[in-house]
Amino acid sequence: MSVSKHVVSLLLENESGSLSRVAGLFSMRGYNIESLTVAPTNDPTLSRATIVTSGDDRTIEQITKQLNKLVDVVRLVDLTEAAHVAHEMMMIKVRAPGPQREEIQRLSDIYKGKIVDVTESTFVIELTGDSDKLDSFIKAVGDEQILEVVRSGVTGIARGERGLKV
Amino acid sequence: MELSGGEILIQSLQDEGVEYVFGYPGGAVLHIYDAIFRQQQVKHILVRHEQGATHMADGYSRATGKPGVVLVTSGPGATNAITGIATAHLDSIPMVIITGQVTSKYIGTDAFQEVDAIGCTRPCVKHNFMVKSPEEIATVMKKAFYVATTGRPGPVVVDIPKDFTAPNVKIPYEYPTDVSMRSYAPVSGGHVGQVRKAVELLAQAKQPMIYTGGGVLMSESHQELRKLSQELGYPVTSTLMGLGAYPASDKQFVGMLGMHGTYEANLGMHNCDVLLAVGVRFDDRVTGEVEHFCPNAKIIHVDIDPTSIAKNVGVDIPIVGDLKVVLTRMLELLAQDSRRANPEDIAKWWSQIEEWKAVKSLAYESSDTVIKPQYVVEKVCEVTNGDAYVTSDVGQHQMWAAQYYKFDEPRRWINSGGLGTMGFGLPAALGVKLAHPESDVVCITGEASIQMCLQELSTALQYGLPVKVVNLNNRYLGMVRQWQEFQYEGRYSSSYVDALPDFVKLAESYNHVGMKIENPADVEGALKEAFAMKDKLVFMDFLTDQTENVYPMIEAGKGHHQMRMHPKVGELS
Numbered sequence A: 001m002s003v004s005k006h007v008v009s010l011l012l013e014n015e016s017g018s019l020s021r022v023a024g025l026f027s028m029r030g031y032n033i034e035s036l037t038v039a040p041t042n043d044p045t046l047s048r049a050t051i052v053t054s055g056d057d058r059t060i061e062q063i064t065k066q067l068n069k070l071v072d073v074v075r076l077v078d079l080t081e082a083a084h085v086a087h088e089m090m091m092i093k094v095r096a097p098g099p100q101r102e103e104i105q106r107l108s109d110i111y112k113g114k115i116v117d118v119t120e121s122t123f124v125i126e127l128t129g130d131s132d133k134l135d136s137f138i139k140a141v142g143d144e145q146i147l148e149v150v151r152s153g154v155t156g157i158a159r160g161e162r163g164l165k166v
Numbered sequence B: 001m002e003l004s005g006g007e008i009l010i011q012s013l014q015d016e017g018v019e020y021v022f023g024y025p026g027g028a029v030l031h032i033y034d035a036i037f038r039q040q041q042v043k044h045i046l047v048r049h050e051q052g053a054t055h056m057a058d059g060y061s062r063a064t065g066k067p068g069v070v071l072v073t074s075g076p077g078a079t080n081a082i083t084g085i086a087t088a089h090l091d092s093i094p095m096v097i098i099t100g101q102v103t104s105k106y107i108g109t110d111a112f113q114e115v116d117a118i119g120c121t122r123p124c125v126k127h128n129f130m131v132k133s134p135e136e137i138a139t140v141m142k143k144a145f146y147v148a149t150t151g152r153p154g155p156v157v158v159d160i161p162k163d164f165t166a167p168n169v170k171i172p173y174e175y176p177t178d179v180s181m182r183s184y185a186p187v188s189g190g191h192v193g194q195v196r197k198a199v200e201l202l203a204q205a206k207q208p209m210i211y212t213g214g215g216v217l218m219s220e221s222h223q224e225l226r227k228l229s230q231e232l233g234y235p236v237t238s239t240l241m242g243l244g245a246y247p248a249s250d251k252q253f254v255g256m257l258g259m260h261g262t263y264e265a266n267l268g269m270h271n272c273d274v275l276l277a278v279g280v281r282f283d284d285r286v287t288g289e290v291e292h293f294c295p296n297a298k299i300i301h302v303d304i305d306p307t308s309i310a311k312n313v314g315v316d317i318p319i320v321g322d323l324k325v326v327l328t329r330m331l332e333l334l335a336q337d338s339r340r341a342n343p344e345d346i347a348k349w350w351s352q353i354e355e356w357k358a359v360k361s362l363a364y365e366s367s368d369t370v371i372k373p374q375y376v377v378e379k380v381c382e383v384t385n386g387d388a389y390v391t392s393d394v395g396q397h398q399m400w401a402a403q404y405y406k407f408d409e410p411r412r413w414i415n416s417g418g419l420g421t422m423g424f425g426l427p428a429a430l431g432v433k434l435a436h437p438e439s440d441v442v443c444i445t446g447e448a449s450i451q452m453c454l455q456e457l458s459t460a461l462q463y464g465l466p467v468k469v470v471n472l473n474n475r476y477l478g479m480v481r482q483w484q485e486f487q488y489e490g491r492y493s494s495s496y497v498d499a500l501p502d503f504v505k506l507a508e509s510y511n512h513v514g515m516k517i518e519n520p521a522d523v524e525g526a527l528k529e530a531f532a533m534k535d536k537l538v539f540m541d542f543l544t545d546q547t548e549n550v551y552p553m554i555e556a557g558k559g560h561h562q563m564r565m566h567p568k569v570g571e572l573s
């Protein structure tokens, strides 16, 4: 069976231990975890988490079933099964000395980045989009110019009427 | 009613109808122990080690179906309990374990006897709760019992900081009458369409097998299973955990399957065309190498836990639901629809199974000079009329107990199947005896396993729990020795148990009765004598054949059709 990437979105009880239960499940059962994001929703008793994982169909089925079985997980959906948006945000600090400033700015514009901090020798560029776009921006800037990279991990939502509600 | 947190905790146990709490005091739970002292309804059993408390509560639960309750202090109290919690977790036993925690303001400061009990137990519980205020105690207790006993049962830990149980803070008490948790909704039903498909498939079978497990006992659906199996007339096999759900002495029962299953059960599995799997989880000890598992079978799998389905083995008709509901639906459908499998096919299948049975895979070499462990188990079964509660430890003796004691009723066979915890047998037996004081309770153990929770002989004395201990003493970590014989060319690395105590004197030092039995001719007499002593714990030390092995055996990487048989199979009766 072939391995593919899945974006799983869950609503969790906003309790102190619930995130460690989710993270613990992945390490305990040896499932891959590429990224995990979590934050409270508009309902403060609920947190929304997005997990990017990979595996063959059988593994993914087990992952979603095992997550559902956790007592703190209220609802869950594998976003990958239908149309969805999955974006992440990146802040990247790059070396921007005089002669290169313009070129970096142009590159940032092409990627619809936003320069959120400027010093004499550096920029911090904020970029949002799918992970491939962020990867390709990193590549375009090049390792030599990069001082720091911080990525939020993917958050996702289903398109249209489909959704994750209590 | 205004109560302190400690009183609320104990009052909640009363309101849950809890009879016994198995526990051990310490600083963090002293307020709770004071609340126990000032009431009569909930009886506290003081163990000698927290592991013993967990196994006693576990044994009590397995024998009754009621949740087992444990109370231990923070730090070492909690960590000592973990083996027993994990044991219950792997066998899906409903338990509520209350762990004391250091005073809330000291949490996270490495305070005296502080351990992160929630973190330590997380991977081996169904769920755990950290109590955050005294006001929360009653609701958390209600939720703990609810989660532990519904759906696929399991242990639930409740961690309570000491200050929340203090006597000076009184708060109004009312035990919640019901509970709802939006994040926890155990299934009941079972998809009607799937059940119908399953019944249709069963009616087309030519070589069917029914494979049953511990889930049948958990869901109290042994009657439904028996009716269904008899209505269909198909062969029934059971996992180690499910023994007794279907009567071992019934003609449709072909014995246990798996690593030490019978020839007919394992070959039945290997050759079946339709497999009805109920309340099982396709454990590796059952399936052998999954690549060889049931190569020609269409598989129907009924279980309450969706994660059990298609975890290890692909399934054709998955049915998630409470077994009792699903099996009842199957029976209804069979009553409405008279279509059945072709009787000729089924008769042919049975004659094949009879041929396999004739191989007598459980036959062993008898002896009048050295005691054969299988013989002891057979005699225990005879002397107790096959109706005792039998607990066991882990090793060869456990497999012989499972193979040679014929369990006709549910909840009689009590062992640590999932975790394989040596030390389980004696404390579990004590828990069973509390629940069934009038019944024979026997712990079939080995000289190594028994020493892992031996201290509970003292608890047995304190509470007058006259269980019988059958020690199959082969002076070896027998199961380890057997693997070393088969797989390591007889290099017996650390499997000889030297420097054994005199078990007779040891038992006597606790004011129990000790017996040493060395001759085969004395086995039956000794057992009769021991079981006649209704009010005495009798420790029977049987010196058994040191080189005996458990057969049949499916070794690593092999399938059901590749059993290793007794070297003299065919010549034995």
Ligand SMILES: Cc1ncc(C[n+]2csc(CCOP(=O)(O)OP(=O)(O)O)c2C)c(N)n1
Pocket: B393, B394, B395, B396, B397, B398, B420, B421, B422, B445, B446, B447, B448, B449, B450, B472, B474, B476, B477, B478, B479, B480
């Ligand atoms: C706590 C624990 N430690 C180690 C093991 C591994 N183990 C399985 S069986 C066995 C030997 C048991 O010896 P004994 O109780 O004498 O039983 P026998 O096999 O000789 O009947 C061991 C060490 C285990 N199951 N549990």
Ligand SMILES: [Mg+2]
Pocket: B395, B446, B447, B448, B472, B473, B474, B475, B476, B477, B478
């Ligand atoms: Mg031994």
